[in-house]
C-alpha cells in the first residue's frame with residue numbers, strides 16, 4: 001500500500017497537524033520524527049483536560065483491544081509530557097491502514113499540550129527502539145506498516161504558512177526540484193541522525209565542519225552548534241542573545257541572510273525570511289536559528305525542513321534525503 005496525508009501548520013509553523021482516524025475516530029496529530037510513540041487525547045483523561053480537543057474513546061471503537069498490562073510515559077526535551085494506557089486499534093493515515101496499531105491513550109497530558117487546542121496527540125516517526133511502552137515496547141505506525149508499503153520510506157513536505165503533506169511508500173517527484181541528496185543515518189539513538197558537513201551564511205564562503213544532527217519534524221526551530229549560531233547572527237545588525245527570552249532575537253525589520261547547510265555533499269538553503277520566526281514585541285522577533293546547547297546534537301526542525309522535500313528512508317541502510325522544494 002501507499003498514501004498521502006495533508007499537514008496543516010499551526011501559528012508560526014510551530015507544529016504541523018495531520019488528520020488520522022483511530023478506531024474510526026478522526027484526530028489531528030503532530031507527526032514527529034523525533035519521537036516514537038503514537039499517543040492521543042482520550043476519554044480516560046479528566047474532562048476539563050479534554051475540552052477543546054478531539055479525543056479517542058476506546059469504548060466506542062468496534063476494533064479496540066485493551067493492552068491492559070502495558071503503560072507509557074513520555075517526556076520531551078521542551079519539558080512537556082504525557083502518560084497513559086495502551087490499546088491496539090485500527091489506524092488510518094491517508095490511504096495507509098495499520099489494522100492493529102498500538103494506540104497510547106492518554107490519562108494525563110502536561111499543560112504545555114493542553115493549551116494547543118488543535119493538537120490531539122502525536123504520531124511518532126522515529127525508530128521503535130525509543131518507544132516508551134512498558135513492559136512490552138511497541139512499534140511506530142511506520143514500522144507497523146513498513147513491510148506493506150511499496151517502498152520502506154516516507155517523505156515530509158512541510159511548507160511555510162501553508163498546508164503540505166506526508167507521503168508513505170513512494171516519492172512524489174512533483175514535490176521537489178533538482179535531485180535528492182542523501183546522508184547515512186545512524187540509528188543507535190533511535191533518531192534520524194546524520195552528520196552535516198558544513199555551512200555558509202548568506203553569500204559567505206562555505207565552512208567545512210562536521211556536526212551531528214537529527215531531522216525532527218516535531219521541533220519548530222533549527223538548533224545548531226554555538227559557533228555556527230554566533231557566525232550567523234554576527235551578520236545581523238541588532239541581533240542579540242536575550243537571556244530573558246532564552247535565545248537570540250533580531251529586529252523584526254531585519255533583512256536576514258540565508259543559512260546554507262551542507263548535507264550529503266550538497267547545499268541546502270533556508271531563506272533568511274524563515275529565520276525571522278515570531279514577534280516578541282513591536283520591534284523584536286525571535287530567531288529561527290538557536291544554539292543546540294544541552295541537546296547533544298543539532299536539530300533540523302521545521303524552520304529548516306519547510307525549505308526542503310525530505311525522504312526518510314527506512315530500508316536496511318536507513319538514510320535521509322533532502323531536495324529543494
Ligand SMILES: N#Cc1c(N)n[nH]c1N1CCCC1
Pocket residue numbers: 030032034035076077078079080122216218219
Ligand atoms: N521537545 C521536544 C520535541 C522533540 N525534540 N521532538 N518532538 C518534540 N516534541 C513533540 C511535541 C512536544 C515536543
